[in-house]
Amino acid sequence: MCVMSSGVEPSDPPSLCPVCSAKSARFEVGQTELFVCGACTHVFRGPGTQGDNKLFESEEYVAWRAGSIEQTRIADRRISLLDEFDLPRGRSLEIGCATGEAVGALLSRGWDAYGIDVSEYAVRAGKRLIGEDRLAVGLSPGIADHKFDLLLAFHVLEHVPDIRDFGGMLRRRSLPNSYLYVRVPNWNSWSRKVSGRYWPSLMPEHLHHFTEVSIWTWLHSIGYTPVWVGTEGRGREWLGALRRCIARDKSVGSTSEIAATTRRLEVIDKVERWGRPxxxxxxxVNRGSELVAIAQRDPH
Ligand SMILES: [Zn+2]
Structure with a gap:
């Protein structure tokens, strides 16, 4: 890992890894203090750090994403990955369902799908899209009575203060031999290495940064066996970041500056076209921007 050569030092007193309890070492990325586990390579913020997830619960955020074609398309692509594993259809629960696009995609594939979220704005908007009884704020009595054949949590784990406690909650809500499908930002992604301190996922709300090894370790620790762990990304994220960087503050300027910016953006377009392989x-090689895991619960 590149962090090993950039100021990693043993933490004093030692911070223990929230995934495997091994000792960790402290390091910094820009102004952000982080710790890396010496055993499972999990990266995390220091003990006592509390993320502020108000943005994701706000009315503005919900208004931005509710019913957007892009969100529906992303949800459908994520759920279509399950088609490859031919899971027996049953009852599913998405934790952190936001406005319910993935729940809708599961319903259309024959799942008895439900979703919960902390944002009442999101749930209210989602109910209008996919149905009153499918979504709830937190574990409402109707949903809490069930155990599920499939649990999903997309971009949730990195926000959870106590990742083991969260794993215990997943077990309590799941049936023996049921499945768990999670997605998180990939600490070992090329996009993270290219963007350094500007990596969007360094946001203070993200308390955990998973690696392939740490997600395997966490899944095993909560009684799940990984069925598939991989990454997705295909360079789109870091090419997008590069485009935003080039185009920033260049909408006004001299004719020659605008022409130069346009030329640079055209180069990025070519990179995208020719760089597909x-x-x-x-x-x-599992360096995509999103880490994806599907796992099966033990039968006990
Ligand atoms: Zn660890």
Whole structure:
């Protein structure tokens, strides 16, 4: 890991890894203090750090994403991954369902799908989209009575203060031999290494940064066996970041400046077009921007 060569030092007193309890070492990325586990390579914020997730619960955020074609398309692509594993259809629960697009995608594939979220704005908007009884704020009595054949949590784990406690909650809500499908930002992604301190996932709300090894370790620790762990990304995220960087503050300026910016953006377009095989390589060597895991619960 590149962090090993950039100021990693043993923490004093030692911070224990929230995934495997091994000792960790402290390091910094820009102004952000982080710890890396010496055993499972999990990266995390220091003890006592509390993320502020108000943005994701706000009315503005919900208004931005509710019913958007892009969100529906993303949800459908994420759920279509399950088709490859041919899971027996049953009852599913998405934790952190926001406005319910993935719940809708599961319903259309024959699942008895439900979703919960902390944001009442999101749940209210989602109910209008997919149905009154499918979504709830937190574990309402109707949903809490059930145990599920499939649990899903997309971009939730990195926000959870106590990741083991969260794992215990998942077990209590799941049936023996049921499945768990999670997605998190990938600490070992090329996009993170390219963007350094500007990596969007360094936001203070993200308390955990998973690696392939740490997600395996966490899944085993809560009684799940990984069925598939991989990454997705294909370079789109870091090319997008590069585009925003090039185009920033360049909407006004001299004719020659605007022409230069346009030329640079055209180069990025060419990189995207010709670089497709390399972006597939990013996934093949598990360096995509999103870490994806599907796991099966033990039968006990
Ligand atoms: Zn660890």
């Amino acid at each position: 390399w972006f597939h390589l990013e996934e093949r």
